[in-house]
Amino acid sequence: MRTRIGALVLAVVAGLAGCGVPPPQECASKQEPVMDAHGGVYRCTAAEECPRSSRVSLCVADTGDQETCIRCLDTQCVTMIPETC
Numbered sequence: 001m002r003t004r005i006g007a008l009v010l011a012v013v014a015g016l017a018g019c020g021v022p023p024p025q026e027c028a029s030k031q032e033p034v035m036d037a038h039g040g041v042y043r044c045t046a047a048e049e050c051p052r053s054s055r056v057s058l059c060v061a062d063t064g065d066q067e068t069c070i071r072c073l074d075t076q077c078v079t080m081i082p083e084t085c
Contacts, residue, residue, distance in 0.1 A: 034070065034077035042077040050077035 033041040034050055044050050047058045052070045059069035059080055068081050 028083055030081040030083055031073070032079045032081060034079055043075055044072040044077050045075065047072045047077075 034052075036042055042050055047070055050058075050070045050072060052058075056079070057067065057069050059071040066082055068079060071078050071080055
């Protein structure tokens with residue numbers, strides 16, 4: 001009987017040890033404006049309007065993309081570059 005109670009207490013303590021631990025911070029992305037040939041920033045109303053190479057995709061959502069992507073942010077084309085954690 002004591003072993004079962006001891007095992008139960010140990011299981012409860014082990015289960016509660018993980019409570020209250022904040023989730024790891026998401027890796028931040030570095031933002032670089034997309035510049036035109038004259039040194040100005042490309043303007044946009046949607047990411048589809050931003051110039052990009054075939055290797056760079058459009059940012060789909062604010063889910064912390066793991067690959068470099070292009071987004072329209074505050075009417076400016078911005079390259080989102082993920083940083084390693």
